Amino acid sequence: MPEQTTRRIPVRSLFRTIFAAAAAVTCGSVAFTPQPVYGQAAEPKTAEQVFQNITQLKGTPADQVMPAMNFISASLGVDCAFCHVQGKPEADDKPQKKTAREMMAMQAMINKESFRGQRQVTCYSCHRGSARPVSMPPITESDAPPKAAAPTTPPPASTATVDSIIEKYVTAVGGAEAMRQVSTRVMKGVIIAGGVATAIDVITKAPNKRITITHNASMTDGHPNDSLTAFDGKAGWMGNTGRPARDMSGPESEASSLDAEFALPLRLKEIFPQLRRGRPEEILGMQCEVLNGSGPGRPTVRLYFDTKSGVLVRMVRYAETPLGRSPTQIDYTDYRAIGSVKIPFQWTLSRTNGRFTIHINEGTENVPVDDAKFAKPM
């Protein structure tokens, strides 16, 4: 993406334009109807309309500021307080914040001058998780002979196609017919974060509704304090019992729309009109087929399918931020059937700033679940 444009034109509208252009090419003369962008108000506010002291991120959508801040923090391996005074993010008291602004301008300049406006260099390219980049190669600290580069074994040739990979996935989880027989799942398990396991309910309903209820041990005013994360079929929201819920930002909602897909194997081609086979890769000791997908109103994804079992074992989705892409990785394991359709009973979601694992202990299918269960509390 051209660096100059990301800073002036809201990234979201730029995406719409790119997707529209791509669709126009593939569909020939067929007019392209833009898809709804999940959870997005008609005119997103810009960063400077919502925040008080924006100079470098002017023109980007306001909901991209936090993802950009997380991207910076992860790139430098620091927390917010490295640049910000607690509770006063608009203040310019810290020299690090001033340096960060200069760095944003520098990054834009490098990409403009040396990479034809493609965002090739980001904070992470130089910083690699440290506030102070190193400018010299390290000296040798042992007298062992220098390590030869690991031999790169070319992935075994494979004749797989997008269709055959998806077909194998559908079959592996029980087949299209079986999948269409299931309309809800009510599951109980635990969410494990920071070594602590907390009881969780995961309730899903076809075609794309989902809520997770985390039963925190702490009480608020004598009431149970549950954390809620939901996608109501159109938009995502988050909240805690007894307090007003908040809408997810556009990118959060788009990511959450994927988690809410009830029969993902059957919907992949529809969700990602641009679905291409990537280079096969080995991850976690498994040889995998790789598909790269993008589509309107959805994050760009990379999907890994175990060539042996055929199931989806990893999804990496990329959130565009004004300064670089932030990855979220979800590893799916322990595929088991509640009835006749296999689903992962465990998944681990990892981001640049943390990770958690959800482990399902038990579940039931086709229990009636009212749509109201997924609606944002008023």
Ligand code: HEC
């Ligand atoms: C390496 C420095 C750096 C780090 C780390 C950092 N920020 Fe920022 N932050 C900035 C800069 C620079 C701006 C101003 C951007 C601009 O001028 O467009 C900013 C702006 C903001 C703003 C807008 C404030 C306003 O009203 O103008 C908020 C809110 C914010 N940061 C929150 C955070 C949070 C939360 C974190 C931690 C997740 C964080 N930042 C980490 C450098 C940093």
Ligand code: HEC
């Ligand atoms: C082309 C390489 C490069 C890129 C890209 C880059 N930096 Fe830097 N940055 C440096 C170097 C080198 C230093 C250290 C300068 C020094 O030691 O005085 C530095 C220092 C900093 C510091 C001061 C650290 C301190 O300890 O005070 C901040 C803050 C910073 N960079 C933020 C950023 C942010 C935010 C981005 C992305 C928008 C970024 N940098 C992109 C090379 C880079």
